[in-house]
Amino acid sequence: MKTLAFKLFFTIIIITLLVSCSTDDDGIYLKEENMQFKDVHLSYSEFELDILNEINEYRESKGLSTLEILNIVSTEAISHTKYMIELDEINHDNFSIRTNNLMKNASAKTVGENVAYGYSTAKGVLNGWLNSESHRKIIENNSFTHFGISVLKNNNDRYYYTNIFIKR
Incomplete structure (x- = not known):
């Protein structure tokens, strides 16, 4: 009787393992379209475009x-x-x-940033x-391929600027 119970238990375990070890779904696969970068839609002011x-x-x-x-770079700048x-x-x-967000979401390899106020x-x-050596070096960095910008006014009508550069 113990042998029959053992054989039955063993058979159930083997069947369970065989059914659960299907090769049809053996991992998580991302569709190729999910692997490609997709940019967001934004509108730029004439002033922002003039700066760029x-x-x-x-x-x-x-x-x-x-x-x-x-x-997507401008989205980080806006924030x-x-x-x-x-x-x-x-x-x-x-x-x-x-930087981490842009590396993850825009495939950035390098990121630089300039900020300003009041101009x-x-x-x-x-x-x-350009009158600031550290800011000028970012603008003159030939490895950068893309950039984004945000220009917003505070409650006193003073402009704040964020300009982000990336290399992809």
Whole structure:
């Protein structure tokens, strides 16, 4: 009797293992379309586009490649600009988080960031960045391929800027 119970128990275990070890679904597979980067839709103000154009014209004048606008980069810039307005100060707080987000979501290999406050023209903000060695080095970095921007006003009608550069 013990032998029959053991054989029955053993048979049930073997059948369970055989049924559960199907090769039809042996892992998690991402469809190829999920592996491709998909950018978000954004609209840019004329002022934002003027700044990006000024940066590209400057880069061209230095024999550097121009950069392409990438909306997902601007999304990170918008978030940071709102954060700076909330604090009422310019900063690079949480830059590592933005970098990680862009590495994950935009296939960025390298990330750089310029911030500014108070300028009222595209040429003005560009000149402000160019007069700062660390900001100028980011603008003149030839490895960058894409960029994004955010320009927002605070309650006192003062502009805050975040310009993020990435290499893909």
